[in-house]
Structures are given as structure tokens and as C-alpha cells.
């Protein structure tokens with residue numbers, strides 16, 4: 197994605213340069229049209245994948261966030277305070293408060309909410325800070341006194357709005373949009389010294405402390421929010437799949453923040469590695485159902501899976517040579533001219549006693565459709581049958597058109613989505629015969645068996661490896677459930693972040 201963005205930038209730059217070099221009105225129009233076309237914001241791409249963070253997800257985020265924020269606030273620095281005050285009847289008293297440090301800080305009460313169109317609101321109430329420090333005074337020129345003190349700040353409240361946007365790599369980012377902190381009660385307890393001195397400090401300490409806290413809290417909160425961004429940057433916007441494919445999960449538009457969820461629209465498209473060619477079909481718009489029992493919902497559209505088929509077909513890997521050793525040994529049907537000769541006698545006559553070999557090859561990308569509780573894959577392929585001559589030369593026997601309808605079961609395993617196929621049925625037609633005409637129907641049971649025991653298990657062992665879901669950091673999925681809906685599969689899940 198980075199590379200794509202960079203390329204787009206360079207192309208825009210080059211176009212602008214041509215524009216500056218002096219071109220006519222037609223070129224000007226052409227340049228503007230291209231600029232609009234090239235800017236990702238204006239492309240209006242429908243997402244292939246949608247991700248929804250619900251109130252439960254936000255609540256989990258709050259629990260993690262509060263721990264981080266608490267650690268952050270413990271780095272508050274209260275500066276040393278010193279000064280002098282005229283106190284009758286003794287005159288000038290100089291004092292200093294030093295070594296003020298936080299003993300304890302708690303954020304027992306907090307809540308999160310959504311700010312439609314903007315982001316997340318976080319409120320912290322009843323926070324407290326206990327501090328300890330040393331005091332020292334000097335008066336009447338020679339008298340010195342010192343001791344320690346305990347400070348406690350109570351009813352501290354912080355409210356902040358966290359803006360949620362997208363960055364230029366297509367990942368979400370957060371920032372502190374609005375922050376206010378207020379300090380409720382401050383109480384101080386001195387140890388040692390004369391009690392008249394305490395009154396001298398009290399109001400001074402109170403004021404200085406409030407100022408120090410008010411100045412620092414919001415900037416520490418902003419820092420803590422900003423520190424979430426490196427985690428968000430781990431979103432796998434270009435997730436490697438295998439040696440052929442990668443999936444693009446960058447956002448195609450800014451996050452949509454409603455009063456009940458944060459929705460991300462991701463591209464969700466498979467590409468050949470390093471070669472991003474668009475398929476001849478595009479995502480159908482779909483909307484997420486109103487479900488909120490899980491923290492996170494990930495909807496993968498049929499488009500996403502169909503783009504996978506397009507990529508693998510382009511990579512030329514949707515083909516398979518089948519030889520006799522791939523058929524389990526106990527099976528009565530063997531890949532030789534004797535077996536095929538029992539259905540089509542000319543084969544045994546023309547190629548007596550030879551082994552055979554089949555090439556199954558998709559003629560175009562498979563077509564995957566999602567209907568409620570039903571995933572169906574239709575594959576159009578050709579099957580070319582060869583007889584293997586003793587000198588290893590392959591002689592063409594026939595070519596069939598074989599279209600199969602397959603049911604898919606989809607499941608989540610770790611951070612991957614995987615599948616298992618089973619055959620619904622197939623249609624065959626003879627395309628070319630090199631052994632004279634024959635009834636293709638006679639081969640039905642042979643090919644049914646070959647699909648069931650060789651081809652589909654082979655595909656399943658591949659599908660079992662799974663495809664990466666969009667994820668952030670060390671994310672684990674819990675309580676995951678999966679529903680097949682119209683045009684998409686919906687994965688509802690809770691998440692847990694590892695240490």
C-alpha cells in the first residue's frame with residue numbers, strides 16, 4: 197500500500213510537472229480528470245471487508261487504556277516550590293517544598309462513549325493522587341525547621357474526546373481532540389514543625405499543586421492517546437498469504453463513527469504479489485446487521501473470496517495433474533486404459549495396457565456466492581485425458597468440459613479464516629475426442645470419484661492453511677462465531693491482546 201501511495205504521489209507529481217511545462221486546455225482537463233481519479237479519497241471504492249467495533253469492544257479498550265493512562269499519569273512531575281512570606285510578628289519566613297513524589301494514583305471510575313462523526317469520549321472521575329515531600333523553613337535569621345508532608349488530591353476528573361481518523365497508509369489513527377481536567381479537593385498533612393507554619397503553606401501549596409496538575413494532565417493524556425498509534429500501525433494493510441497472493445486491508449474511507457459503533461471499511465481484496473491488477477468485478481455494497489453481543493465484527497464479502505479466485509487463476513495455479521498414484525490404493529477405479537476401456541471400449545482398443553494421466557484446469561476464476569447459511573462455489577474446468585506411452589510421450593485421449601458445484605464450510609482458526617469443500621454435483625460435456633464419439637455420461641461415476649477422492653481433498657488441504665484476517669498487534673480471538681449471510685460471511689468475536 198505504501199508503495200502504491202508513493203507511486204500515486206510520483207505519478208501526480210509527474211503529471212503536475214507536465215501541466216507546469218505548459219499544455220493546452222484539453223491536457224488541462226485530462227490532468228484534472230486523472231488527478232481526481234488517482235486520489236484515493238475520491239475513488240469511491242466499495243469495501244470488500246467491513247470491521248465493526250461495538251460498545252463491548254470499546255469497553256474492553258477502556259479497560260486496557262485506563263491501565264496505560266494510569267502508568268502515564270504516574271510520571272507527573274510536581275516541581276519544587278519555594279518562596280518567602282511576611283508573617284507577623286516574626287517577619288520574613290523563607291520556605292521550600294522539595295522531593296515531591298507520587299506514592300499512589302488511582303483511576304477507579306471511568307466510562308467511554310461514542311461521539312458520532314468524531315470518535316470516542318473518555319471520562320474519568322473520582323481519581324486520586326497521594327504524594328509525599330519534604331518541607332523546610334528559615335526565619336528570624338537563624339531558626340531552621342524541617343519535616344515531611346503528605347498531600348492528597350481527590351475528586352480529580354478528566355474528560356477527553358479521542359478523534360478517530362485514517363492516515364495516508366489506510367490505517368486508523370487517534371488523537372486527543374478535546375481535554376479538560378479539574379482537581380477537586382487537595383488536603384495536606386505536615387509532619388514535624390510548629391502548627392502555625394502549616395497555615396502559611398496550605399493555600400500556597402494548594403494553588404501551586406492545582407496549577408501543576410492542570411498543566412500536565414491533559415498533555416500526558418494526549419501522549420497516552422498518541423502512544424496508541426504505533427499499535428494501530430500494526431494493522432496488516434497488506435497481509436501476505438502465500439507465494440502467490442497478498443490481501444489488501446487498507447481503509448477505503450474514513451472510519452464511520454455512529455452512536456453505537458465504529459465501522460471501518462477495508463478494501464479486502466486479494467492481489468498477486470507485487471502485481472495489483474483489478475478483477476473484472478467489483479464489491480457489491482452490503483451493510484452489517486445490527487448485532488452487538490461481541491466486541492468485534494468482521495464481514496468478508498463474496499467479492500473478497502472471488503478476488504482470491506481471480507488471483508490464483510491468474511497465477512496459473514488452478515490446475516492439477518492427476519496420476520494413478522494419487523488415487524487411494526484400495527479403489528477399484530485406476531487411471532489406466534483398462535479401467536477407462538470398460539466405459540469406452542475404443543480407449544482400451546487404441547491404447548492397450550497403458551497408464552493414463554489427467555489434467556484438470558480451471559477455465560476462469562471460480563464463482564463464489566453467499567446465501568444465508570449457504571456458500572456455493574461454481575468451478576468451470578476442462579479435463580484433458582492422456583494415455584502415457586511406454587516412452588513417456590503423452591497421447592491425447594479426450595477433453596471434457598466439467599463444471600462442478602461445491603459447498604463450502606467456512607471457519608475461523610486463530611487469526612485466519614479457512615474452509616472445507618464438499619461436492620454438490622457436476623455437469624460434463626465432451627469437447628474433443630481422439631478416440632471417436634462416446635457417451636460422456638458413462639464417465640459420471642469415474643469423475644465423481646476422482647473429484648471426491650483426489651481433487652477436493654487436495655484443494656481442502658490447501659484451504660486448511662487459511663487466509664489472514666485483518667488484525668492489530670498481538671490479538672487473540674475468543675468466543676468467535678460465524679454466520680453466512682447474503683453476500684458476506686460475518687465473524688463475530690471478542691478479542692484479547694497479549695502482553
Ligand SMILES: *[C@@H]1O[C@H](CO)[C@@H](O)[C@H](O)[C@H]1NC(C)=O
Nearest residue numbers: 310312313453454455456457
Ligand atoms: C442512534 O442513531 C440512530 C440513527 O442514527 C437513532 O435512531 C437512535 O435513536 C440513536 N440512539 C441514541 C441512543 O441516540
Ligand SMILES: *[C@@H]1O[C@H](CO)[C@@H](O)[C@H](O)[C@H]1NC(C)=O
Nearest residue numbers: 567569570571572601603620
Ligand atoms: C446451497 O445452495 C445450492 C444452490 O444454490 C444448493 O445446490 C446446495 O445444495 C445448497 N447447500 C446447502 C448446504 O443447503
Ligand SMILES: *[C@@H]1O[C@H](CO)[C@@H](O)[C@H](O)[C@H]1NC(C)=O
Nearest residue numbers: 584585586587588589590591
Ligand atoms: C513414443 O511412442 C509413440 C507410440 O509408440 C510414438 O508415436 C512416438 O513417436 C514416440 N516418441 C518418441 C519421442 O520416441
Ligand SMILES: *[C@@H]1O[C@H](CO)[C@@H](O)[C@H](O)[C@H]1NC(C)=O
Nearest residue numbers: 576577597598599623624625
Ligand atoms: C461450463 O461452463 C462454461 C461457462 O463457464 C460453459 O461454456 C460450458 O458449456 C459449461 N459446461 C458444461 C458441461 O455445462
